[in-house]
Amino acid sequence: MARLVSVIGVPHDPTLPIAARMKPAGKAHPGALPALDCLDELSATLDAAKPDVLVIAGSDHLNQWFFENMAPFMVGKPTRLQGPFPSEIRAWGLESCDLPVDGALARHILKQGFEEGVDFAFSDEFVADHSFTIPLNFLRPQHDLPVVPLFVNLLAPPVPPGRRYAAVGSAVRSCIESYGEDVRVALIVTGHMANSVGGPAMLESVVEGGTEWDRAMWARIEANDVEAIIRHSNWDELYAAGNGTPGFLAYVFALGAARGAAPSYRRLVVTGTQPGCAFLGWDEHALNGDAP
Amino acid sequence: MTRYALDKVLWNYARDPEFKAAFDADPAAAIADRELTGDERAALAARDARAIFQLGAHPFLLYSFSITANGGWSMEMMTDYVGRLKGLSLGDIET
Numbered sequence: 283m284a285r286l287v288s289v290i291g292v293p294h295d296p297t298l299p300i301a302a303r304m305k306p307a308g309k310a311h312p313g314a315l316p317a318l319d320c321l322d323e324l325s326a327t328l329d330a331a332k333p334d335v336l337v338i339a340g341s342d343h344l345n346q347w348f349f350e351n352m353a354p355f356m357v358g359k360p361t362r363l364q365g366p367f368p369s370e371i372r373a374w375g376l377e378s379c380d381l382p383v384d385g386a387l388a389r390h391i392l393k394q395g396f397e398e399g400v401d402f403a404f405s406d407e408f409v410a411d412h413s414f415t416i417p418l419n420f421l422r423p424q425h426d427l428p429v430v431p432l433f434v435n436l437l438a439p440p441v442p443p444g445r446r447y448a449a450v451g452s453a454v455r456s457c458i459e460s461y462g463e464d465v466r467v468a469l470i471v472t473g474h475m476a477n478s479v480g481g482p483a484m485l486e487s488v489v490e491g492g493t494e495w496d497r498a499m500w501a502r503i504e505a506n507d508v509e510a511i512i513r514h515s516n517w518d519e520l521y522a523a524g525n526g527t528p529g530f531l532a533y534v535f536a537l538g539a540a541r542g543a544a545p546s547y548r549r550l551v552v553t554g555t556q557p558g559c560a561f562l563g564w565d566e567h568a569l570n571g572d573a574p
Numbered sequence: 575m576t577r578y579a580l581d582k583v584l585w586n587y588a589r590d591p592e593f594k595a596a597f598d599a600d601p602a603a604a605i606a607d608r609e610l611t612g613d614e615r616a617a618l619a620a621r622d623a624r625a626i627f628q629l630g631a632h633p634f635l636l637y638s639f640s641i642t643a644n645g646g647w648s649m650e651m652m653t654d655y656v657g658r659l660k661g662l663s664l665g666d667i668e669t
Contacts, residue, residue: 344634348585349578349669373647437634439668480637482627482659484652525633525664 284387284461286569288331288468290324290421291536291562293317294340294413295474296374298420298556303375313555320549320561321420327547327563328421333468335384336422337391337458339432339451339535340413340472352438353403355450357395358410358431359388365410379415384428387467391430391457398453405433417472436473436529444515447531448508451538469539473532475499475550475558478524487524490554495523499530500560506544508537533560540564543571577630578669579609583618584631584639594642623658632667 298321301314310318345367347353363381370376395402414431432454435441451471458467476493478484487493492500502511512534520528547563566572583605586593597604601619610618617625621643626636637655644651 344585344632349581438632478633480633480635481664482656482662484637484656521664525667 284458284463284465284467285566286455286458286469286539287333287466287566288328289471289536289539289562289564289569290328290468291471291473291533291560292321292324292417292421293474293557293559293561294416294472295556295559296370296376296412296416298559299376299416300374302420311555313553316549316553317551317556317559317561320551320559324547324561324563325421325423327565328468328470331468331566332466333427334465335387335428335430336418336468336470337387337430337432337454338414338418338470338472339434339454339532340411340417341436341529341532342408342433343411343413344437345411346408347433349438352435353433354435354442354446355400356403356405356433357388357392358405358408358433359383359385359392360406360408361385363410363414363429363431366412366415367409370412374412376412376415377419379410379418379425381418381425382428384430386463387458387461387465388430390461391432391454394457394460395453398456400450400453413472417470421470434532434535436531437526439517439521439528441517441528441531443517444512444531444534447515447534448512448538451535452541454535455539455541469536471532471536471539474526474529475560476524477526477529477557479526481525483524487526487557488554490552492550492552492558493523495527496550496552496558500550500558503533503545503548503550503560503562506542508542511537533562536562536564540569543568575669576610576614577667580614580618580626580629581632581635581669583608583610584626584635588635588638588642623655624662627659627662628665630665630667633664
């Protein structure tokens with residue numbers, strides 16, 4: 283049977299790859315460096331987990347899916363995961379990403395999801411936007427593993443309450459663990475802390491020390507108070523903290539997959555260079571409760 | 575409820591070069607067949623970010639519309655955009 287060996291939660295801020303490109307020449311903004319260090323550390327953690335396949339849950343940011351047909355949760359099962367959009371490459375100089383999709387695991391998650399109480403939508407053709415390509419390129423630069431993409435709606439209301447993101451995260455874990463192949467699976471989720479891209483508070487969410495919401499939510503994460511995190515993770519409360527803050531629901535998905543286990547890696551970067559960046563990781567032992 | 579059509583103009587403009595060209599040439603004609611109110615048509619034609627926001631457009635879509643209308647992102651563009659929204663509060667954006 284398959285085993286969940288790593289869960290990682292990271293941001294997908296497109297300024298981070300720009301900083302990574304400038305870092306060798308010493309030109310990266312100093313406030314971005316701690317975030318790059320976290321990505322390096324989590325990349326090493328992922329490597330140490332020796333995964334055979336990566337399941338990644340990210341958002342489309344209204345890039346290709348719009349209000350004419352919006353799925354809250356979707357399994358992607360094209361033959362390859364390709365992206366990002368050419369406009370994103372032009373805007374931010376992002377690296378491209380072209381990885382095989384593990385179609386068998388994707389189809390198992392989709393069908394077993396129905397048994398686990400999640401009626402996933404599915405798609406056989408799409409472009410993976412920067413929320414997929416940035417974490418994959420940072421965390422697995424070798425580009426040597428197949429992936430299963432899961433889309434979560436973090437941006438287009440109405441979105442489900444946080445308890446559904448936690449439940450779907452937990453269900454995805456059950457789906458992975460009921461997969462009959464002997465493979466080691468890592469789950470990557472990507473979202474953000476307080477964020478107001480396009481809103482009146484856009485500049486106010488980029489603040490040294492983080493926003494009040496960042497600090498309050500991070501305190502709950504440090505206490506591993508999952509019940510409180512879920513209780514405070516609904517659209518109205520998150521949206522009030524910045525129009526992009528519902529992106530935090532991706533982390534709630536990760537907490538659901540971890541089922542109450544405390545993360546083995548936990549960093550918050552609030553240098554004021556970019557919106558608050560949360561980095562969470564659960565290693566194999568944290569997830570499965572067995573001794574290292 | 576015409577908010578969907580308002581959002582869709584913003585979405586099309588940032589993603590469809592043909593629609594952008596038509597809108598830039600004659601905004602009123604480009605959106606003539608859209609199901610929009612008079613206020614929405616006027617705000618869009620004027621590229622009035624503050625008015626479009628107040629009509630309930632999705633902020634993310636409004637921002638990408640504004641970036642595209644500017645010919646790309648710049649710090650100056652972004653600070654101008656935030657200035658136009660100064661003092662406004664987030665409202666309902668469900669379609």
